[in-house]
Amino acid sequence: MSWLWSWIPEFANPGRLWTLALLPALVIAYLILLRLKGRVALRFTNTGVLGRVVGTQRRWTRHVFVAMSLCSLVALGLAYANPLGTEKVPRERATVVMIVDVSLSMSAEDVEPNRLDAAKQAAVEFVRGLPDSFNVAVVAMSGRPTIAIPPTTDRGATERAITSLELADGTAIGDSITTALRAVDMAPPGGDGEEPAPAMIVMLSDGTNTEGPAPAEPASRAKAEEIPIFTIAYGTQNGFVDVDGQRENVAPDTATLEQIADVTGARAVDADNRASLADAYRDVGSVIGFEDVAKPITATYAFVALGFAIVAALGAVFMAARWPR
Template identity: 30%
Template sequence: MFRFENPEYLYFLAIIPILAFLSLIIGKQRRKALEKFGNPELLDSLMPSASKTRPVIKFYIMLLAIACLIITMAGPQFGSKLETMKRKGIEIMIALDVSNSMNAQDIQPSRLDRAKRAIYQLVDKLNNDKVGLIVFAGQAYTQLPITTDYPSAKMFISSINTGIIPTQGTAIGAAIERGIRSFSSQEDINRAIIVITDGENHEDDAIAAAKAAVEKGIKVYTVGMGLPKGSPIPVPGGDSNNFMKDREGNVVISKLNEEMLIEIAKNGNGEFISANNIRKGINNLVDHLSKLEKTEMDAKVYTDFDHQFQYIALIALLLLLIDYMVLERKNKYFKNINLFEEKEEEAK
């Protein structure tokens, strides 16, 4: 497990591109000033030891050294020991729809991208709770088993796209059933399944699956992605004006099935939440989840973090040493050496 002990120092990395940009502007102004002073070719002959590239190289070496020093200050660490600790929380399985209809752009940039942002925000608001991830289209698969490793959860979320499952469709019921089987074996703990979809269920009985979840003490929440008026579905890999069509050649319009999602949540003893406004929708969802009683459960966490700053600090030291050794002027002992002179003569 990798982390930074003082991640706030990483904000100072923003000065690196700023300094690089200022260097370009100053270099351009300097060249204009020299052109006003005299003929550039004549000035070069008057200053044979002057180098145009060495100061630039030294500057960027210095920038790399500064970047390494900033990372050193942030304190990179690796967790060397995995321990089981007691924490109070709940278990949450997120079921994300990855069918082609989630590429629709009635909410920008797309339903799927907006859903992934919503999950990011939800994970950021969790505290001591376990979270897992299921992806579904025509079939449902567990993408991430139940865990307290939030960084891993975000990593899995970032890699999701609508091509991850070859079988198309929207099997919400299968996703709920998969969620029921994906929780830990611990008893007497509150659990919730959050289904994030546009609600175009064509595959199974999602309401029956929600009722089955309630029988096992699991609440089912639904988050609707999309608008009731709908939107055409872009063809994956095509241009922005290429949309999916039915057998008759008509453009397919995918619409949010809000009634279906409300009914699933009602039978799942949960709530339907519209995520068109991500911040409000996720805050409402977190409020609902916070009302569930927290239960003590086992959580594997990394402890005994080892500092790794010395390696970055060594790189910074080497860069500073190189910067010191590289002169801004041409070396007088090597300025007359032409490595290509013999080859040029042979070519003649």
């Protein structure tokens, strides 16, 4: 039934919905009038005369026109409560923290020329596509995650931080989330009286958590702070690297990344080549670059009420007219 609730709008003045309480009373009154009319009709034994007096009407059409009248009243009652819809508008401010995996598995060459170089290029393109007013930070994910650059609007400095990322041992996904949350706290405050800019994290990883705490607890903390974590599972299932003469498979842990995104109310996407990685960043950018803003849709409900009222009015004219026989 959750799908049903999603169709129910929010209202700017929900207290005005009391007007809908009149609807059951009107329905009951209509049913009572129908019973009384039936009793009166039984008094006339000459049905031919009665037919000439009241004319011929299909019973079901009368009910339809009454229903249209009631629907018009319902729509007007909802319009009176000022229903609100949502409209996507570009964000004016935001803090975006990019977590880029730099573990040794990023040297795999299943993505040309290798995972890390392709990831750097895609990350730079992603940053260039963000609004200039967004503060962007970069966290290097390894066994010891570090803030490569704190939140800043200097795109040149951010791009240099991304291109200077180097391979390191280990993959600490949980600690990387904690580090990203710390980077969010480093964002410059807004003007006087302004609320803190909304923050979001974009994590690209090609491996499994190998060090530090599990990602579940840091992800829950991000959820509590209303910071969504968008994840990109990067690389193919057949990717490999040679470590100490041993060939190791380095397939991305898609299940963990999906869980992180789900917990924080964000989106998880996969990328197994340069094109799909660019698409993944573009997909994420289309989400974080906009926000849902409440918008009055009273006119829509009033228009629906007008439509019902027109049909009901035509029905009243139809029932009142004496058509030639």
